[in-house]
Every structure is written in C-alpha cells, then in structure tokens.
Amino acid sequence: MFSFLKKGLKKTVEKIEAAAPKKREKIDRDELEDLLLEADVSYDIVEKIIESLPQTVNRLQLYNTLISVFMYATPKIEPHGEKPFVELIVGVNGAGKTTTIAKLALRYKKEGQSVLLGAADTFRAAAIEQLKRWAEKIDVPIVYTKQGHDPSAVAYDAISSAKAKGIDRVIIDTAGRLHTQANLAEELKKIVRVCGKAMEGAPHRKILILDGTQGNSAINQAKAFKEMIDIDGIIITKLDGTAKGGALFSIAEELKLPIYYVGVGEKAEDLIPFDPKEFVNTILDAIFIEESEKTVPSSGKTHNVDLHALTSAQRQRLEQMLHEDGYDLLSKHFVKEQKSGETYRLVVNDNSDTIEIHGPTGDILKAYRAEDLDTNG
Ligand SMILES: Nc1nc2c(ncn2[C@@H]2O[C@H](COP(=O)(O)OP(=O)(O)OP(=O)(O)O)[C@@H](O)[C@H]2O)c(=O)[nH]1
Numbered sequence: 001m002f003s004f005l006k007k008g009l010k011k012t013v014e015k016i017e018a019a020a021p022k023k024r025e026k027i028d029r030d031e032l033e034d035l036l037l038e039a040d041v042s043y044d045i046v047e048k049i050i051e052s053l054p055q056t057v058n059r060l061q062l063y064n065t066l067i068s069v070f071m072y073a074t075p076k077i078e079p080h081g082e083k084p085f086v087e088l089i090v091g092v093n094g095a096g097k098t099t100t101i102a103k104l105a106l107r108y109k110k111e112g113q114s115v116l117l118g119a120a121d122t123f124r125a126a127a128i129e130q131l132k133r134w135a136e137k138i139d140v141p142i143v144y145t146k147q148g149h150d151p152s153a154v155a156y157d158a159i160s161s162a163k164a165k166g167i168d169r170v171i172i173d174t175a176g177r178l179h180t181q182a183n184l185a186e187e188l189k190k191i192v193r194v195c196g197k198a199m200e201g202a203p204h205r206k207i208l209i210l211d212g213t214q215g216n217s218a219i220n221q222a223k224a225f226k227e228m229i230d231i232d233g234i235i236i237t238k239l240d241g242t243a244k245g246g247a248l249f250s251i252a253e254e255l256k257l258p259i260y261y262v263g264v265g266e267k268a269e270d271l272i273p274f275d276p277k278e279f280v281n282t283i284l285d286a287i288f289i290e291e292s293e294k295t296v297p298s299s300g301k302t303h304n305v306d307l308h309a310l311t312s313a314q315r316q317r318l319e320q321m322l323h324e325d326g327y328d329l330l331s332k333h334f335v336k337e338q339k340s341g342e343t344y345r346l347v348v349n350d351n352s353d354t355i356e357i358h359g360p361t362g363d364i365l366k367a368y369r370a371e372d373l374d375t376n377g
C-alpha cells in the first residue's frame, strides 16, 4: 500500500527532488520554504509551517509540524444499524465523481458488501451511460432514468430499492454543472432532502470530489459546495497526474474536513484510503535521507531502534546515559550531540546486543549495552 501512494505522488516527489537533488539529514528553513511552495503547498500554510520551525530542520521536527495539519482526518463514519448506508457524491464536472463511484463500489464489493448505484446526474445522457457501463463492469445494480428527469426521484428510487433488497450501500452520482450555480445548489439541496425522505438519516455521508490537478484552486470550489450542502469529507482524484500533491495540506487545513481517499489512476482499483502519516512520510522521503540509505557499519546486524519496544524505565535510562555522555535523544532514530549540535544515528546492533550511536561515515561513536538499560545508573 505504501508504494501505491508513492506511485500516486510520483510527480510531486519528482518535483521536490528536482528542486533539491541532494537528500540530507537537515534542511535550512529558507530552502524548505521554497520546496513546499514548489509542491503547491499554499503560501499561507507554508508561512505557518515555517514559523514554528528552527533555522535548520530535521525530519522529525518537520514531520510533527506537517502531520498536525491533518488533525481533521477524523475516524470516518461507518455503516451501522439500518441498511443501506447512503453516500452522495458531489463535485464540479470532470472532477472524477463517476469514476470514483465505480472505485468505491468495487472497494465495498471486495469487502463483501452489496452496493447499488444511483445515476442522479440526469443532466447529460452520457453521464447516465457512463455510470451504467461502470455498473456493468464491476457487476453492481444501478437505478437510472432518462436524461432530464428529476435527479431526486432517482435518489429516492435507489434508496427504496436498496432498502427493499437489503443492500448494504447506495452511492449516488450527481451533476457537476447545471445552467447556473444557483440551480445546482437548489438541486443538491433537494436531493439531500429527498434522500432523507426515502430513509431517515440519509445521505449518511456527503462526499466532495476534488480534482487534485487543480491544486490550491480547488479550495474555493470546495468552499462553494460546503455552503450549498454540508460536506462530510473529501476524496481527491488524479493525484497521479499532478505535481501539486502539496495542495493536500492546504485543502485539509482550509476546509477542516477529513480526506477519505485519494485517486491515483483511471482504473477501478486506483483508489486508496488516505493515510496522513504515509502521505507526510512520502513527502519527507523526497527531502531527507531515508534510514536505509544511510551508511551503516558492515560489522554486525543493525536495525533502527524501536523505542516503543523499550519499557518506559529502559527508555528513561537510555536518555539518561545519552545525556551524561553529551547527547540528547531527538527521535527514535537520531540523537543530537550537545556540544556541536550535530545529529547522529541511533541503531541497535543485534550481534553485540548494544545500542549504538553512529557517526556520518558509519563509525561507532558510542555503544550502550542493552543490559545496562535495566540497571539504575
Ligand atoms: N489519472 C487519473 N484520472 C482520473 C482519476 N479519476 C478520474 N479520472 C479521469 O478524469 C476524467 C473525468 O472523470 P469522471 O469520473 O467522468 O468525472 P465526473 O466528475 O463524473 O465528470 P462529470 O460527470 O462531467 O461531472 C475521466 O477521464 C477519468 O478517467 C484519477 O484518480 N487519476
């Protein structure tokens, strides 16, 4: 799954790497500012991020700052109680609504849930046809009418049909454009109302689809939809086709909505749950030296320290020993030398059963015996 998101963020990562070809352990604030702007993180957010950081920034410091942007990635509402769980899909035209519906349907199906689609984009005949083709391809039932018919009626019928058949989920497609913006707002509001008449509480999730290639300009569009109907969360499509992946930071921060999934291709399989940690780490991998790329001494088998594997007493003892020797624990992978401010790598050597501090060329600067963690210094 990790590489899947990496694939989706390929262009964004390439852009960062082109701007800063040499990976490093720390980055200067000014250079970081340029890199983030390069990845289409909006200016306001870049300023906010930079403000909270020291002049030179290490991976962990930047991780902690970037991840905090995604605090709205709250646990998603899951189907419970009465069937079906109804999702209404909205967004401007071409954003990827219909394709994303197919992707969601396939995902739910693979999870063992039954799905029914509602073709409530009745504005264009081609839109109905497109969803019908997808329904056929992934083999799920669909409720549709002729072009120009009332989309609310389709939504109502889809929910009623799913209720009658005991289907787990309904996903409703909508038009991205009508004759006017006011028409669209009225229509979406009406669909929402009618869903509620077909089933109390429906639609359970109103999902806004945003085209990732639009970067930050998708934000105003999103705000307009948020005003029309109360959006619950976002799916960002076409991440594979853009170097503007950094816009996800601004989108999350500005809209204060969770990002449920990201689209990383045109096939029904190309939808992945959005994991902020993975996302931030993929960006950081483009800037900082990856742990595995760093030089480690060939003697003995080493791996990263997993501080979570230590008891809190052991960890305290390790910090104490490090401190006495002139180092501070920065993160589970790094320490800082108090005198020079240099960052060194912290690794476990399984052969000698020690925790070691490795210098830039892999030389062992200090080694602590694992058993000493259990004694009181
Ligand atoms: N590369 C890539 N293309 C995508 C992705 N999602 C959708 N697309 C493409 O974007 C185009 C528009 O997608 P649709 O699903 O038709 O968009 P829509 O929002 O339903 O558009 P309207 O019905 O016109 O409002 C299609 O060519 C899709 O194949 C994605 O994640 N990656």
Ligand SMILES: [Mg+2]
Residues within 6 Å of the ligand: 097, 098, 099, 121, 127, 173
């Ligand atoms: Mg469509």
